[in-house]
Amino acid sequence: MSNGLLDIRNLRIALNGNKDQQVVKGLNLSIEPGQTMCLVGESGSGKSLSALATMGLLPPVLSPIAGSIKLKGEELLGASPARMRELRATSMSMIFQEPMTALNPVARVGQQIEEVLEFHTNLSQSARRKRVMEMMEGVHLPDVEKMYRSFPHQLSGGQRQRIMIAMALVMGPQLLIADEPTTALDVTTQAQILSLIRELREQQGTAVLFITHDMGVVSEIADDVTVLKLGEVMETQNVENLLRHPQTDYTRQLLQAVPSHVPRMARAEGSKEIVLSTDKLCKTYGGGGIFTRAREVKAAQDVSIKLMKGRTLGIVGESGSGKSTVARCIMRLIDPTSGSIMVGGSDIATLKQRELKPQRKKIQIVFQDPMRSLNPRIEVGQSIIEGPLNFGVPRAKAMARARELLELVGLPASAIDRFPHQFSGGQRQRIAIARALAMEPDVLVADEAVSALDVSVQAQVLELLAELQQRLGLGILFITHDLGVAAQICDEVIVMQYGRVVEYGPAAQVLGAPQEDYTKALISAAPGRDWDFANFRPFSEAPLAP
Amino acid sequence: MLGYILQRILAAIPVMGFVALFVFLLLRLTPGDPAAIIAGDTATPAQLEAIRTSLGLNDPLFTQFFRWIGQLFQGDFGTSIISGKPVIELIAARMEPTISLALTTIVLSVAIAVPLGVIAAWKHGTLIDRFVMLLSVLGFSVPVFVIGYLMISLFSMQLGWFPVQGFKPIGDGVGKFFHTIALPTFTLTLLYIALIARITRTSMLEILGDDYVRTARAKGLPESRVLMRHALRNCSVPIITVIGIGLALIISGVVVTESVFNLPGLGRLTVDAVLARDYPVIQAVILLASLIYVVINLLIDIAYVILDPRIRYA
Numbered sequence: 062m063s064n065g066l067l068d069i070r071n072l073r074i075a076l077n078g079n080k081d082q083q084v085v086k087g088l089n090l091s092i093e094p095g096q097t098m099c100l101v102g103e104s105g106s107g108k109s110l111s112a113l114a115t116m117g118l119l120p121p122v123l124s125p126i127a128g129s130i131k132l133k134g135e136e137l138l139g140a141s142p143a144r145m146r147e148l149r150a151t152s153m154s155m156i157f158q159e160p161m162t163a164l165n166p167v168a169r170v171g172q173q174i175e176e177v178l179e180f181h182t183n184l185s186q187s188a189r190r191k192r193v194m195e196m197m198e199g200v201h202l203p204d205v206e207k208m209y210r211s212f213p214h215q216l217s218g219g220q221r222q223r224i225m226i227a228m229a230l231v232m233g234p235q236l237l238i239a240d241e242p243t244t245a246l247d248v249t250t251q252a253q254i255l256s257l258i259r260e261l262r263e264q265q266g267t268a269v270l271f272i273t274h275d276m277g278v279v280s281e282i283a284d285d286v287t288v289l290k291l292g293e294v295m296e297t298q299n300v301e302n303l304l305r306h307p308q309t310d311y312t313r314q315l316l317q318a319v320p321s322h323v324p325r326m327a328r329a330e331g332s333k334e335i336v337l338s339t340d341k342l343c344k345t346y347g348g349g350g351i352f353t354r355a356r357e358v359k360a361a362q363d364v365s366i367k368l369m370k371g372r373t374l375g376i377v378g379e380s381g382s383g384k385s386t387v388a389r390c391i392m393r394l395i396d397p398t399s400g401s402i403m404v405g406g407s408d409i410a411t412l413k414q415r416e417l418k419p420q421r422k423k424i425q426i427v428f429q430d431p432m433r434s435l436n437p438r439i440e441v442g443q444s445i446i447e448g449p450l451n452f453g454v455p456r457a458k459a460m461a462r463a464r465e466l467l468e469l470v471g472l473p474a475s476a477i478d479r480f481p482h483q484f485s486g487g488q489r490q491r492i493a494i495a496r497a498l499a500m501e502p503d504v505l506v507a508d509e510a511v512s513a514l515d516v517s518v519q520a521q522v523l524e525l526l527a528e529l530q531q532r533l534g535l536g537i538l539f540i541t542h543d544l545g546v547a548a549q550i551c552d553e554v555i556v557m558q559y560g561r562v563v564e565y566g567p568a569a570q571v572l573g574a575p576q577e578d579y580t581k582a583l584i585s586a587a588p589g590r591d592w593d594f595a596n597f598r599p600f601s602e603a604p605l606a607p
Numbered sequence: 608m609l610g611y612i613l614q615r616i617l618a619a620i621p622v623m624g625f626v627a628l629f630v631f632l633l634l635r636l637t638p639g640d641p642a643a644i645i646a647g648d649t650a651t652p653a654q655l656e657a658i659r660t661s662l663g664l665n666d667p668l669f670t671q672f673f674r675w676i677g678q679l680f681q682g683d684f685g686t687s688i689i690s691g692k693p694v695i696e697l698i699a700a701r702m703e704p705t706i707s708l709a710l711t712t713i714v715l716s717v718a719i720a721v722p723l724g725v726i727a728a729w730k731h732g733t734l735i736d737r738f739v740m741l742l743s744v745l746g747f748s749v750p751v752f753v754i755g756y757l758m759i760s761l762f763s764m765q766l767g768w769f770p771v772q773g774f775k776p777i778g779d780g781v782g783k784f785f786h787t788i789a790l791p792t793f794t795l796t797l798l799y800i801a802l803i804a805r806i807t808r809t810s811m812l813e814i815l816g817d818d819y820v821r822t823a824r825a826k827g828l829p830e831s832r833v834l835m836r837h838a839l840r841n842c843s844v845p846i847i848t849v850i851g852i853g854l855a856l857i858i859s860g861v862v863v864t865e866s867v868f869n870l871p872g873l874g875r876l877t878v879d880a881v882l883a884r885d886y887p888v889i890q891a892v893i894l895l896a897s898l899i900y901v902v903i904n905l906l907i908d909i910a911y912v913i914l915d916p917r918i919r920y921a
Binding site for chain 2: 116118145146147148149150151154155157159162163164165166167168176177180181212214225228229
């Protein structure tokens with residue numbers, strides 16, 4: 062067992078070297094040459110820290126206090142900084158989640174790759190440049206001469222991640238550590254990057270330690286899987302076995318929480334009352350400046366939607382599709398260029414701020430990142446009652462209502478005078494929902510509201526939304542990039558691309574039997590679409606529906 | 608790029624226009640009669656009236672203003688009421704000490720402060736870091752004249768290394784020039800080291816937590832390269848801003864330092880002119896100072912675009 066490429070034995074990482082504050086508690090992991098090991102876990106599982114420890118890049122407050130990490134038999138814990146620098150890029154490399162921030166914004170990307178060769182080889186400058194070009198072609202970047210001279214902000218997300226991969230593999234290391242490398246990318250780009258990693262692994266024989274929280278990605282790329290929970294290994298298995306026969310309850314729960322790509326059964330038609338509709342909504346940016354000749358960008362074009370009371374309408378699309386623009390126009394956080402927005406019988410598209418104010422009550426929004434959407438300096442109760450107070454509700458009454466709402470979203474009423482940082486991500490999103498509900502809206506706009514949450518928490522929040530909808534008759538406009546989530550929560554789905562509506566219809570039809578090529582491409586790019594994770598089998602083996 | 612620079616220069620014109628108007632009104636609206644100052648205490652009303660007419664003070668304000676602007680464009684900044692010399696000559700004579708002091712101070716400050724700030728951030732929380740912070744608090748809080756007199760007392764009076772005061776232009780020999788400019792430079796440098804080291808440390812601390820610094824380390828680069836090429840380069844915008852503002856501040860008036868070391872610079876000229884109500888000189892000096900600010904700001908903006916490709920020209 063000890064002749065693997067990478068052998069991690071009983072690794073313990075602790076905060077401030079204090080053994081009572083362990084964040085990784087005895088990790089064992091072994092990777093053979095050319096193999097892909099997925100390290101799976103939710104936030105706080107210690108998966109990224111284990112990877113950083115291997116690279117010797119842990120932040121100073123965290124340190125390994127026990128165990129061993131051996132690369133090709135060489136102990137890395139306690140190796141000199143100079144030796145670690147030698148090993149990085151030549152024997153082991155790492156790519157990260159967000160390629161935009163992982164690249165130096167003020168240096169040309171070609172030079173950033175070349176820098177690796179500069180420090181690890183004796184190649185002449187022209188030889189280095191040649192090697193960089195080859196590598197950039199190897200990761201299928203177009204027009205490499207031009208690309209070499211580009212800055213990171215001039216590239217797309219997928220191109221940036223390709224640059225990162227080229228940089229990581231230019232020295233041909235035997236181990237590539239990939240920390241959520243596709244999480245920040247669109248689904249079609251994600252599919253391309255995954256296939257690139259597979260291809261390079263086969264070409265170069267690189268072993269991959271692939272860190273992810275996404276079971277779909279796991280099913281696409283893993284040979285073996287190690288499941289981590291709060292710093293402890295739950296189980297290590299071959300991927301097929303893990304998906305079919307998980308050994309621990311935790312893995313089972315993790316799999317069952319993955320939203321299936323098969324749309325849920327359509328709900329019986331409910332109310333015919335339209336709570337929100339838009340007609341030919343358009344939003345155009347840029348153009349028409351005196352000094353600037355900015356290109357006109359049509360962020361949303363002729364978007365017409367209809368949302369009934371008690372129903373959920375999903376808008377899905379990749380980044381830049383205009384789905385968030387539509388949500389923000391509807392909220393009047395930005396002003397639409399043309400078209401109408403009917404909320405409860407009045408057109409709010411062109412109302413002035415003063416006239417708009419009474420209408421705002423009817424439509425509320427929950428944002429993606431609950432870490433940033435709640436003011437960190439004020440207590441959650443204050444955040445919740447701020448809206449009602451503005452509409453003249455007496456403070457005592459608003460506070461009483463806030464307590465009820467916290468209980469409604471599954472938090473103790475005593476949470477009311479605590480601060481946001483005292484809650485977990487999922488709890489914060491519950492608070493954000495309570496805040497929105499405090500206004501007693503007819504429509505709730507959820508803009509990627511579960512995207513930043515772990516999959517088990519995501520499932521709970523989706524359940525909460527469904528329950529609140531039943532109880533309060535809310536119309537929900539649900540913006541998401543995740544087709545699985547859309548399939549599980551939406552009655553109707555709109556697919557958007559480049560600011561236009563591509564397909565619009567009942568969820569079962571759009572996601573189950575798509576008509577448009579773009580929708581089909583989106584669905585076929587979704588990782589793990591063939592797996593029915595919750596039932597531990599591929600869809601192909603599912604018993605036929607009655 | 609050229610279009611951007613042109614656009615920025617065009618944008619500076621209204622700024623200078625407003626400054627000119629302000630300076631002009633300052634003179635006309637403050638109590639006191641230039642004619643009375645020129646004529647002296649014994650002048651008769653008829654003499655005063657004659658002087659006013661000759662200075663054009665009886666014309667409508669806007670006529671005076673445009674006449675003055677017209678003169679400015681011909682390089683005529685007027686004549687000093689006190690010395691009778693053309694203002695432009697007075698200023699030209701005072702430029703060299705001030706510009707010399709500004710440049711030596713900024714160059715020395717940057718050379719010391721940037722490495723200090725980088726090291727402090729890199730060794731965050733250690734003794735070195737605390738030492739740099741202490742130095743920077745001292746530099747901020749001890750008044751310049753105190754430092755100046757301490758320097759004179761130590762290096763001039765006791766050790767006899769440098770002259771107590773005075774200035775030798777660079778034309779008299781580089782050695783003599785540095786010999787006289789050294790103490791004022793050291794004195795002022797302490798303040799600017801404090802300022803620049805602090806901003807460097809703060810920006811570096813922020814940048815060192817960024818992902819691309821981690822990437823640079825993951826590439827196996829030596830720390831020196833990580834710090835200089837990847838971290839410091841990304842801090843250059845705030846650092847350049849502070850350096851630019853510092854430079855403008857020194858050129859437009861280091862009154863205290865020039866007084867302490869008896870340097871015949873612009874700061875001294877300004878103080879003397881204000882005390883003597885020498886309006887043409889005051890006007891010219893204020894205009895010049897604004898122009899320096901505008902030019903330095905323009906240079907800073909251009910530097911941004913060169914240093915950070917993400918900043919667009921528009």
